[in-house]
Amino acid sequence: MTGAEIVMHAEDVHKSFGRLEVLKGISLEVTKGETICIIGPSGSGKTTFLRCINHLEKIDSGRIEVNGHLIGYRQRGDRLVEDSERNIARQRTQIGMVFQRFNLFPHKTALENVTEGPIQVLDMEKRHAVDKAKMLLSRVGLADKVDTYPGKLSGGQQQRVAIARALAMQPALILFDEATSALDPEAIGDVLYIMGELAHEGMTMIVVTHEMGFAREAADRVVMMDDGLIIEEGTPEHFFVAPEHARTKLFLSKIL
């Protein structure tokens, strides 16, 4: 992987909520086209780390860069100060996010959900954005739901719209925050299939998941987090055949 373009670079990231330290020094590098699955028990800090990458959470120390740009902060001397809202917003256009609870805009149709970012934020021409959104929606199997409001879509359909919404921004990186945890088993398959396709096509993805089948098949690298630290990382083969760390073995034995 040497020489590959680095999309996300995290270095010694610390984060506390009050007196509870949830990230105790996370360092991780993701190269272009890679799919990283972050696994680990709940409370291990996976989701918090993911939310730090697009600055939905502030970090206490360390640094996170996406495409070589520091996220959320500006370097001032040897200190980091929080960046302006406008700059943070601009950086987020590069980072798609798919949420556990979908978070579609309920007052907008499926199509409007997908075109909202490109039209309002990227200043894309409306006709162009609509064409692109229709293409993305048919790609996730929802060509017939273009004018439907989220309230009339099933969970799986909503999540697929959310994926299309993230893709419409043409981000350098997409974060998936337990994207299938709120879905029923049938819908999980649909959503994982689309995520697998994206991974296969070379989208750079960081996926927080409990779906070990997905991690095994789609991930280039699996990262195990526990108690605010990365305790083991490696290829899926390494992970699911011969994990090294006792904590990883215990976790996998429980979940598989």
Added chain:
Amino acid sequence: MHALVAVDLHIIWQQVFHPHSVFFRTLWATVYISIISQAAGVLLGLLAALARMSRFAPLRWISGVYVWIFRGTPVLVQIFYIYFAFSWPTLHFGFWTVPDAAIAGIVALSINEGAYMREIIRAGIDSVDRGQMEAAKSVGMTYGMAMRRIILPQAARVIVPPLGNEFNNMMKTTSLVYTIGVFEMFAFAEQNYSQFFIADYFLAVAVWYLMLTTVWTFIQAYIERRLAVSERGDELSFRERLQAAWNPMTSWARGGGG
């Protein structure tokens, strides 16, 4: 002297169906004072609500003191103070003249209304799921854009029903500005009464207030129905919304559920 229950139907009939042309000027005054005060009150309430949620502490304090003072003192006192403590201009827009007292009245009613609207708007914004702001930010929106395009349109569904009730109140509360000499509907009735000493002029003006609030009930039901179109499940029909608007108890009891 009139007997206790005697109602002079002739005067009611005349005042309601064949009012003097001067009456329409006072009706117009009531209507424009209500609309402008309510609109400005919503705007002030929105600003105060945003200030209340600001990261900048002094803005939160200002918002708190504003609501504390204007909800904690009588609106009549506010009207008098604002009218007599400052000098207000009389404005001319072609045929339409807005006297200084009306300006002062509008200012006082707006500021008072803003204090009540702040709570209503804040409750509306609070009712929107936190994930909405995060989703908006994750497609690159700034706070302001996310508020305008994502949060406030959803908050509107929660804000509009109590806002409608506020406007209903506003139309009636405007009668207070008669005390600083604004010639509006109630002032007209009062003037007639002091000339002829016939209480039925008050009854007649009550009918006019009732007509205004009733027309508003229909408009409110229409607006709420439009807002509910994209909402699943608890879509109320036009008739159900009318019934809710007419019966304050049921609309209050259901208020929490939106």
